[in-house]
Structures are given as structure tokens and as C-alpha cells.
Amino acid sequence: METTSHSIKVCKVSELLDGQSKCVQANGKDIAVFNIKGKLYAIDNICIHAGGTLNDGAIDEEKCQVTCNWHGWGYDLATGKCITHPRQDVFTGTYPVKVQGDEIFVEVK
Template sequence: MANNWTDVSAFDDVPEEDVLGVETAGKDVALYNVEGQVYATDNICTHGHARLCDGFLEGFEIECPLHQGKFDIRDGRPTCQPVTEAVRSYPVKIENGRVFVDLG
């Protein structure tokens, strides 16, 4: 399966140790910048229909603003109740100061 790399943001627009919500190719994606590495997941919590970009990022965990469930931003897996279903994560690459996400 071919990669579907989509240019979603300038690297400098993704705040350090924080999260940025972007809409691209019909998807709502959250971008996280932790220790200089960018990660990407769907931006909608799998437990309650809340935007993860409105949550609180601590280390590699994003906390949903609605019910305080948490996900590991590296692979989308839930790390605390009430979340039980993983959020989709996406491969990321940085080229020429731009963030590309494989939405395929």
C-alpha cells in the first residue's frame, strides 16, 4: 500500500510540549510536539466526542478535556479510564520545515 503523505503544517507552528489541531483531507488531526518529535493522532476522543487538541498534554499522554481519559500519542492506545478504545495514530515525517502525515 502506497503512502499518502499530506503536508499538514509548518514544523514551527506545532508548539513545543503542546498540541495543535489541524483539518486536512477531510480529517481532524491532532499534532503533538514532544522532545522535538512530532506525533499525530485523530483529534476526536473515542470515548466522548471531544477534540483532543483542547486537552492537556503531559509527556507522551494527551488527556481528553471531557472525561479525563488519556491516550499515548505515540501509538494511540488508551492509558487510563474511562477510555478503552485506541485513537488512530499516523506516521509523521518532517521535510524542509514542514510536517507530513501519512493518512493512508
């Protein structure tokens, strides 16, 4: 059975400034959307370690990473890879982001 994706409207481009993040809900999960130097990223808004939210974590724009405020677990926003875990195969979900006109959308399945 094939799962089709659909777009979830996040906000207007002008409402998510550089260095900011926003949380949206789609298909029963929270997704964090980040604007890093004009590039948009979307990841699951939950730290896989202990369930902290990532949209309010510390953003490192130079490294394109976010760090969970609860216990310091860090994630690469482009890949979802947990950069602070010793195993190389620990990831959180990522989602494609697109801009149509002046609106930001996240593609979810």
C-alpha cells in the same frame, strides 16, 4: 483494493513548538499533531468516549500522553492506546509524521 497514502502538510517546524499541538483535516477527519520534546506525533483528534477534541487536551510531556478535557480519558501519543480505559484493546488512530526541510507532514490513507 490497495489504499495509497499521501502527505498532508501540517505547518512549518517553527510553528509547532515543544509542548504544543495543532489540528489539521485530512480525508474528512481531524488529526491532532503534537510536538513532545522535539518528537512529533499524530492521532485522531476525537476522544472515542464522547467526542471531545484531543488537540486542546492536557498534555503530559513526561509520559507522552494527552487527556481529553471533557471526561479525563487519556491517550498514549505514540500508540493511540487509551490509558484510562480498563480494557486493554481501546485505541484511537495514529499516523506517521515526517519532516521535509522545514515543513511537517502527516501520512494518511
